[in-house]
Amino acid sequence: MTAGRIIAAGLVLLSAAALAGDRDERGPIIDVHLHAYGSDAFVQPSPNPVTGQVxxxxxxxxxxxxxxxxMHRYNIVRGYVSNDNSPLEVLRRWRAADPVRIVATPYFEGTPGSPLPAIAALRTEYxxxxxxxxxxxxxxxxxxxxxxxxxxxYFALAEELNLPVGIHTGLAAAGTPYRCCPAFRVSLGNPRLLEEVLIRHPKLRLYLMHGGWPYLEDTKAIMNMYPQVYADLAVIDWIIPREEFHDYLRALLRAGLGxxxxFGSDQMLWPEAIGMAVEGIESASFLTPEQKRDIFYNNAARFLRLGEE
Incomplete structure (x- = not known):
């Protein structure tokens, strides 16, 4: 082996050791909000909305x-992946690729591109x-x-089968009603609209995707009244201005919801968003190490009842 190759090999080993150290220090992470796509989504993929990189x-x-x-780099030991307007077969392939780490979970909207699935067919898949x-x-x-x-x-089925349910709350990409989804309305993202669902289904394990942002007061109200409701911090932990995210997170903590x-990334077409989301939590200097561990792992493990598997 030449001197150059020895040096190069040493650098690789040092990098691997440093990465392993970061993973060990960070501890395991559960990402409750990931997406899978078919190849057609990458014909003309949208740029990362933060970095601008295609x-x-x-x-x-x-x-x-x-x-x-x-996921491996950031020590994400469990990822809940939905198929975002792609066939369920895409999820089957993801799960087959890493059945220990990947939990498949169906996505639907009630739009022409993502119709509501037949209940009987969905029950069969479960x-x-x-x-x-x-x-x-x-x-x-x-x-x-x-x-x-x-x-x-769908909520009745989830309660019957004791399934955790994630529902989109808050906003979406700017201009959404003018592009893909003419029926999209900001007002429909308010977590308060879930109250009658929670009354009818008291055993439903439900989490507010995107943390209910920007509906802070209604998010606090729903989560305080209904202790079975959790929230993920997906997308807001990397896509909105950092100061805004940290202010929102701090407010939820002050409300006793820590x-x-x-943790969720909502990485969509951009795998690098996983690291950006992790950094969004790690950079919150007001969080104690214990609070970070709760967000990264402990809270999800409790909500998902992983110890019961």
Missing amino acids: PELRSEAEHMQATLAA AAGWLGAMGEIGAQYGGLSADDPKLAA QRLM
Whole structure:
């Protein structure tokens, strides 16, 4: 081996050791909000809204491998992945690639591109044992309120099968009603709309995706009144201005909700968003190490009842 190769090999080993050290120091992470896509999503992929960089990924397989690599790098030991307007077969392939780490969970909106699935068919898939949760339910994109009768059977099924359910709350990309989803309305993202659902289904394990942002007061009200409701911090932990995110997170902590906040990345087409989301939590200097561990792992483990598996 030449001197140059020895040096190069040494640098690789040092980098690997440093990365392993970061993973050990950080501890395990549960990401409750990830997405899988078919290859058609990468024909003309949108740029990362923060960095402006267009993904170099050009296929479902490349996206999956890049996401799994990012999960390994940041010590994400469990990821809840939904199929975001792609066939369920995409989720089957992700789960097959890493059945220990990947939990498959169906996405639906009630839009032409993501219709509400037939309840009987959905029940069959759960009975087969390969789906582990429900959601993201993106009903807001289809112009549906959380308490719309069209969604009633899905919440009933989730309660019956004791499934954790993630529902989209808050906002979406700027201009959404002018592009993909003409029925999308900001008002439909208010967590307050879930109250009648929670009254009808007291055993439903539900989490507010995107933390209910920017509906702070209604998020605090719903979470304080209904202790079975948790929230993930997905997308707001990397896509909105950092100061705004930290102010929102601090307000939820002041309201006594620190043990019901869960880490999520919502990496979408950009696997690098996983690291950006992790940094969004780690850079919150007001969080104690214990609070960070709660957000990164403990709260989700409790909500998902991982110790009961």
